Amino acid sequence: MKLSYVYILKCSDESYYAGVTTNLEKRFVQHQQGFYKESYTYRRRPLTIVFYASFTDINIAIENEKQIKKWSRAKKQALIHDEYEALPNLAKKKFRIKK
Numbered sequence: 001m002k003l004s005y006v007y008i009l010k011c012s013d014e015s016y017y018a019g020v021t022t023n024l025e026k027r028f029v030q031h032q033q034g035f036y037k038e039s040y041t042y043r044r045r046p047l048t049i050v051f052y053a054s055f056t057d058i059n060i061a062i063e064n065e066k067q068i069k070k071w072s073r074a075k076k077q078a079l080i081h082d083e084y085e086a087l088p089n090l091a092k093k094k095f096r097i098k099k
Contacts, residue, residue, distance in 0.1 A: 004061035008051040008080060011044035016076050020065040024052060038047065053079045 005024045011015045021027035031041045055061040075090040
């Protein structure tokens with residue numbers, strides 16, 4: 001059974017990048033070496049892996065990656081720091097009160 005991974009990288013500019021791969025070590029080396037010059041991480045090196053999760057179904061991994069990419073910075077940080085109980089509250093839309 002081949003595993004797939006969803007991962008989050010912390011970039012040198014403090015931003016986060018989420019990706020999916022079947023070979024986490026190889027993909028991280030590619031990010032670090034700037035293998036793809038057009039990629040988000042190319043100008044934001046060096047990078048650190050701050051989160052990853054493994055999946056036995058690549059389709060579920062891709063769904064999770066797409067979901068994480070839409071998340072706010074705060075929600076990504078809660079995931080990174082294993083603060084799962086905070087995730088539902090961070091998902092709620094914040095409304096501004098008009099005066």
